[in-house]
Amino acid sequence: MTKTTPDNDSDDDRKRNLRRGKWTEIASLAYNLTEVGVSVTAGLMTGSSALVSWGADSAVESAAAGTMIWRLRGEERGIGRRDVLWRKKVALGVLAGAFAVAVAFILYEAIGKFVSQTPPGFNWWGIGILLVSLVVNPVLAWAKHQYGKKLDSPALKYDAIDTLICEYQTVVVLIGLGLAKWLGWWWADPAAALLIVPYVAWEGYEAGRDALAVDPDEEDADANEDETSP
Template sequence: MTETESSSDPDDDRTRYLRRGKWTEVASLAYNLTEVAVSVTAGLMTGSSALVSWGADSAVESAAAGTMIWRLRGEERGIGRRDVLRRKKVALGVLAGAFAVAVAFILYEAISKFVSQTPPGFNWWGIGILLVSLVVNPALAWAKHHYGKKLDSPALKYDAIDTLICEYQTVVVLIGLGLAKWLGWWWADPAAALLIVPYVAWEGWEAGRDAWRVDPEADEAAGG
């Protein structure tokens, strides 16, 4: 077999996948920050707790993308296994805290709307970012899962699941806004926000549990 026909170096392949996974997370970070800016602004302008809550979850996804960039970039630069695990533990801990804050914020926003019984307004910017997300999020989730599988990285695959959950939340918020707009069901908007809570809370629990289990002093063959 000639040199050109021989299989590529596994280390080179891993470096390439690390780089591509990192840039996937960079794209995720940029898009989620856009989601936060547009949805929270539109939600506050129209009084939509569902839009604001959706934006809060996008802020959590931004934190997830940022920590994943930090974690992948470290391995790409060749830091030791112990440092990789340490970064993974910190990243998961940050995510768990961000999810907890998001749950508290969503509950406050939804309950206050139930008390005031204030119907949400309608804003095409908010609807537009939700519709764009229906297309963008599945693509980001596929890429994260693909490179997570290539790298045998549970963290990347976990982040892909989080992105798919955001897709579910997008559908729920759209339905809630539609019912409030066309059927006059003011309660559909905060109800849609509350439907997001169990998924955000579960993700926070999972992230916290995984962070607790990570042992930077463990054998280099452990973790992912």
């Protein structure tokens, strides 16, 4: 009978957690694409900057999930350490760019509504996806954080924080739509959209800084130094 060594147990656990982390991100990608479709459609139909902006941020979340799937699948398939670092660098760079696009889009939508002073309409599809997200996002954030700890993956933990920020944004958008609907405060909707901007911009800065800090060639240099050291 073959006995499993502690190292094999450790490798098996990591592969299992990589697989589960990947499927968590696949679920996140599927749900965020649903958020984008429903919220942007409802936002454009009703003229809600907050809903459209929230959908734009969900698109960034989708990009984050997609790059994390690519990153985790690579390690799951056994690519080298240098390739893992390269995938991490590319993923963070893509995220930084996506965040920058989201900030520009949100500012354009919100400022346009302030200029036109157009009150948003009301759409139950938009409200519905926001209410569902209040429940789904904390579950996804918890799962990402758990597998981030088990895999010692800063990227997964970072993505979990990003999902929690999306939860905060959901609450802000709901409040803005409620004030516009029931109190007639037309400015509450674009104001809610603008409240999202600092968080999206900060996440973009953090992602860009982390991308610059990753050096795939450092792993090779460390390996060569170990080989030549006495």
